[in-house]
Amino acid sequence: MHNNETRTVTIKAFRFNAETDYLPYTKQYEMEVGKDDLVLDLMNRIKWEHDGSFSYRRSCRHGICGACGIKVNGKPVLACKQNAIELLDLFNNDITLEPQSKKRAIKDMIIDKGDFWQKHADVQPYVVADIDPHPTHETKQSVAQFNAMLDSDLCIQCGSCHYACPALEANPDFLGPAALTAAYRFTIDTRDNAGEERLKLTAQPGVGVWDCVKCFECAQACPKEINPIEKITKLHNMQFEQGIAERNVATKHAEGFLRGMKKTGYLDEADIVLYSEGILGMHKHLKTAMKMMKSGKIHWHSGVPFINSIPEIKNLDEVQKLIEISQTNKL
Amino acid sequence: MSQLKYALFTGCTAKQSTPELLSSTLAVAEKLGIEITILEEASCCGASHLQDFDEFLAHVLNARNICYAEKHGLTMITICNTCQLNSQMTKHALDTNPDLKARVNEKLAEVGLEYKGTSEIKHFLYALIDDYGLDAIKDKVVTPLSRFNIAPFYGCHNIRPSELHEHSNGGENPYVPTSLDRLIDALEGHPVDYASKNKCCGFHVELQANHTSEVLTGNALIDAVDNNADMVVTPCPLCHLKMDTYQDSVGKVMGRDIEIPVLHMPQMVALALGATEEEIGLKFHVQKAKDIYKQATA
Numbered sequence A: 001m002h003n004n005e006t007r008t009v010t011i012k013a014f015r016f017n018a019e020t021d022y023l024p025y026t027k028q029y030e031m032e033v034g035k036d037d038l039v040l041d042l043m044n045r046i047k048w049e050h051d052g053s054f055s056y057r058r059s060c061r062h063g064i065c066g067a068c069g070i071k072v073n074g075k076p077v078l079a080c081k082q083n084a085i086e087l088l089d090l091f092n093n094d095i096t097l098e099p100q101s102k103k104r105a106i107k108d109m110i111i112d113k114g115d116f117w118q119k120h121a122d123v124q125p126y127v128v129a130d131i132d133p134h135p136t137h138e139t140k141q142s143v144a145q146f147n148a149m150l151d152s153d154l155c156i157q158c159g160s161c162h163y164a165c166p167a168l169e170a171n172p173d174f175l176g177p178a179a180l181t182a183a184y185r186f187t188i189d190t191r192d193n194a195g196e197e198r199l200k201l202t203a204q205p206g207v208g209v210w211d212c213v214k215c216f217e218c219a220q221a222c223p224k225e226i227n228p229i230e231k232i233t234k235l236h237n238m239q240f241e242q243g244i245a246e247r248n249v250a251t252k253h254a255e256g257f258l259r260g261m262k263k264t265g266y267l268d269e270a271d272i273v274l275y276s277e278g279i280l281g282m283h284k285h286l287k288t289a290m291k292m293m294k295s296g297k298i299h300w301h302s303g304v305p306f307i308n309s310i311p312e313i314k315n316l317d318e319v320q321k322l323i324e325i326s327q328t329n330k331l
Numbered sequence B: 001m002s003q004l005k006y007a008l009f010t011g012c013t014a015k016q017s018t019p020e021l022l023s024s025t026l027a028v029a030e031k032l033g034i035e036i037t038i039l040e041e042a043s044c045c046g047a048s049h050l051q052d053f054d055e056f057l058a059h060v061l062n063a064r065n066i067c068y069a070e071k072h073g074l075t076m077i078t079i080c081n082t083c084q085l086n087s088q089m090t091k092h093a094l095d096t097n098p099d100l101k102a103r104v105n106e107k108l109a110e111v112g113l114e115y116k117g118t119s120e121i122k123h124f125l126y127a128l129i130d131d132y133g134l135d136a137i138k139d140k141v142v143t144p145l146s147r148f149n150i151a152p153f154y155g156c157h158n159i160r161p162s163e164l165h166e167h168s169n170g171g172e173n174p175y176v177p178t179s180l181d182r183l184i185d186a187l188e189g190h191p192v193d194y195a196s197k198n199k200c201c202g203f204h205v206e207l208q209a210n211h212t213s214e215v216l217t218g219n220a221l222i223d224a225v226d227n228n229a230d231m232v233v234t235p236c237p238l239c240h241l242k243m244d245t246y247q248d249s250v251g252k253v254m255g256r257d258i259e260i261p262v263l264h265m266p267q268m269v270a271l272a273l274g275a276t277e278e279e280i281g282l283k284f285h286v287q288k289a290k291d292i293y294k295q296a297t298a
Helices: A039-050 A084-090 A114-122 A143-148 A166-170 A176-187 A195-203 A217-221 A228-241 A249-255 A257-263 A269-294 A316-326 B019-032 B049-053 B055-072 B081-096 B098-109 B124-132 B134-139 B179-186 B210-226 B237-245 B247-254 B265-272 B291-297
Strands: A007-015 A025-033 A069-072 A075-078 A096-098 A105-107 B005-009 B035-038 B075-078 B121-123 B149-152 B231-234 B262-264
Touching: A007 A039, A007 A084, A025 A039, A025 A084, A039 A069, A039 A084, A039 A096, A075 A084, A114 A176, A166 B210, A176 A195, A176 A228, A195 A228, A217 A228, A228 A249, A228 B049, A228 B055, A249 A257, A249 A269, A249 B049, A257 A269, A257 A316, A257 B049, A269 B237, A269 B247, A316 B055, A316 B098, B005 B055, B019 B035, B019 B124, B019 B262, B019 B265, B049 B055, B055 B075, B055 B081, B055 B098, B075 B081, B075 B124, B081 B098, B081 B121, B081 B237, B121 B124, B124 B134, B124 B179, B124 B265, B134 B179, B149 B179, B179 B265, B210 B231, B210 B237, B210 B247, B231 B237, B231 B265, B237 B247, B237 B262, B262 B265, B265 B291
Parallel strands: A007 A096, B005 B035, B005 B075, B075 B121, B149 B231, B231 B262
Antiparallel strands: A007 A025, A069 A075, A069 A096
16 A cells, blocks of 8 residues: 655653663654554664664564553553554654653563562462362353453453552552452352452452542553453442442442432532541541631531531432332442 | 533532532533523432442432433533543443343333433533633633643543543543643633643542542642642542642642642633632632632732
8 A cells, every 4th residue: 555644753762771770761763654553663663773772572463462561651552552653643743652660660661560460460360160180061151151251351461551550659559450350350250269269359458449549541541442440340349249348448438428318319528438437537537627617618508517518409209219229239 | 603501410519518619610601601400300420439339229320310411301511520420431331231221210210210311411621612612712701811820630530431431522532631721721821731630639549548549639739830830720529629628638748838729620711701709719729729819800
């Protein structure tokens, strides 16, 4: 095909060698980019035509091995899947190739992915079962059982979601979207016997699903369109369905929404904090509450503090009835 | 232009801790001649937390809210990113999964309602930009915001996941969002370019993962301050609450003082369109913001 969309651009790349460099630096490479070029082609061009020491992971070139995940201007991409011209258009012809995590950089695009693999291992990402060495029949999965896995089985462990997750960045103990997606994948598998153990891990404060900040960066980042946060929501629900959820600030916060909704239709902002934290936990919030009260953020329609502080929606009885007949989970 | 009419889903925050969000939204609508019907029947959207507890119940309750917009035959507008996301997720789930829609409608039938899928759902920000139009807004500016450097803070739930939102947010790219920047520009303010504009504020884990929440807000606020912002503006009242109310404690975690007003998007527009000080409601802010009105109108 006649290629009339070639453009000459300067590609920037993050350069760093942990063995010799004190600080990372950015280098520029001028090159022609064609309409079918992938980000992987740009990296190959840097290595083959400009600087043989430029380092990155690559293998299948078919979007299945997960080796070539990098970031471009902060956007996670799988280099062998992402069209280069699309990116140049998005970022006004000014792009910088970066490793998925700069603080984990070993050499250029190559990072130490040890934390990713450790978290993956923590959730036992395999079917845990007593295997009969001489089976007489197959352990078949029905279409419905397979469908329940949703698309979680398609993960290629590229790390795009993991290194896009701000909750992980702030709290290194958090399992993160990739490991939690794997936890969902094997917990929902009817051949597996470790579901309870896995669910308990994912319910653990500071480690499991309750540290997810709900930013949807993972859903946006995944090159296989898996939507990890959808699986995280399923894990939340499964904790309640299977009675794994313990009463703590996070679970009470989720369940406690219904308290206000039954009373007025709205969430009761003051009650949800009091109910989730308990009386003893309130000391943390007193200073903020005082400030909010001073600026008129906490007010009461009845004129009496904390009595009928919230207006009531019209047809509240409908909400009450719907909660009564539709609620499936309990804390 | 024929008159724009919307059904307004206020959400809980505008009815409680951020009354200034509701009053400034209504002031903007009045100034622009947009007709608003408040959905007084609408309940909480679940804010993703009820979804964590009982996903099906959350779909039923959100579908009920949408039913009331459908009864009016109007597009439902939201003034909170999280209301937008959760309402839109229910709409998407029901419109693409006939089995779920049937199960939800079975429940709704008990209270005489039926979800049909006839109403669109969009955030007020995009109603202003994509329906009313920036040029038309520009013509109505009486108080140009030219003395302010304004840092747009987009809030996650209006821009991610982009596939869910693309029909209601003008195809905003979550890595390079422009709507708020363009709105600030139309009001003659100076949009601040900073890396944190499309990042997470951490509001949703305020209680259970407080350190994470404080660090995320701290990163964003400091980034805005370091890029010479006079104020932050956000279309999401939850981002507003986190970023406005907790600057003291966030400053302690980050090891530096942080003081910057955080406005709701409709407050900024109301200011530029000449709404009253009362309607804009800057007195409800925890971080002192009242001076902005004086400076703008001086």
